[in-house]
Amino acid sequence: MRGGGIALGAAALGLAACAPSAEQPAGNATANAAASRFADRMAGTPPPAPPAKPFATSEKTDFLDYGYAYPAQAAAIPFLVAKFEKAMAASKADALKMAKEDSASAKQSGYPFRAHSLDTKWAVAADTPRFLALKSETYVYTGGAHGMTAYDVILWDKPRQRETSVKALMTSPQAFAAAIRDRFCATLDAQRAEKRGAPVVRGDDDFTQCIDPMEQALVPTSRDGKAIDAITVVVGPYSAGPYAEGTYEVPVPVDAAMRRAIKTEYQDGFAGGEQ
Structure with missing residues (x-):
């Protein structure tokens, strides 16, 4: 009986330690939030992803001045990030190849080479519950009297989670x-x-x-x-x-x-x- 009493007493003490007291009310929001975070960690629930940030990169060499940028709204969509990464790799490679060929031609002909430029900036044109519309402005210079500017559009259908077009x-x-x-x-x-x-x-x-x-x-x-x-x-x-x-x-x-x-x-x- 004495051993059983000791066990019951220990259980009672454990329950008392878990029970709310006058100093620690059951509805304590801070304690509840801490307990929830602890439970999430124990369950392996990942923390929320940090907010996406705008992306911008630039690189200037003797051959090419290159830049590419897009806004945070696009950076939050993995499909668009992959699309932009592919576009960056292809456009930079093509522009650099053209610039090097132009440089070699200029050297052979005895006239000065002017470094080329390729700069693309995407910006938000509309961000609504249904659509995210992005507009790009791309400036291209290949050594002539002046550069040229071109424009493009990306339209993202939010409910359907896919790219579409106007x-x-x-x-x-x-x-x-x-x-x-x-x-x-x-x-x-x-x-x-x-x-x-x-x-x-x-x-x-x-x-x-x-x-x-x-x-x-x-x-x-x-x-x-x-x-x-x-x-x-x-x-x-x-x-x-x-x-x-x-x-x-x-x-x-x-x-x-x-x-x-x-x-x-x-x-x-x-x-x-x-x-």
Whole structure:
């Protein structure tokens, strides 16, 4: 009996040590949180991943000045990170090969070599519950009088966790072009007039004509982060005007006609207009 009493007493003391006391209430949030963290460690539950950070790299040699960057929103998506890593490796290798060939040719011909440049920067154009839209600006210089700038777009469908494209959202490119062309041309001409200091008059000069918006970079944009509220048509140098006029960025707000040219399953990602 004495041995049994000792065992029962030890058990009672153990229970008393675990039981809440006046100094340590059962609802103590700090103690509960600590216990939860301890349980997670014992169970092998990994800690939450740290927030993604923007990525940027640059390297300058006698042949090539190279740079590549993308924002934190893209860095949080493994698929896009892998896509960018592949693009970086390929673009850098190609640019370096071209620069070395140009250097060898310049040396053989007896004229000075000018180092090449390749710089790509991705930026967020829209970050909504449905879509992440990224726009890139790539500057390329290969030793001529001046460099050139090109643009590209990546569209990520968040609920479906996959890359898509602006044209994949359309009922058809023809329907979408019809929905935006008149407004695009009017806004482009207004921007041209502002840069040139005179109204645009249609003539034989290509830079007085409207251009096909579907051949340019179509960038989904959002002002409030809730939905896509415009498609911005980005037009690089020489496409709508002389090099000195630079790039044109022509916003075409979403309206009823544009929504009708968007497939039904994607319309929840767009604002404005009538369904």
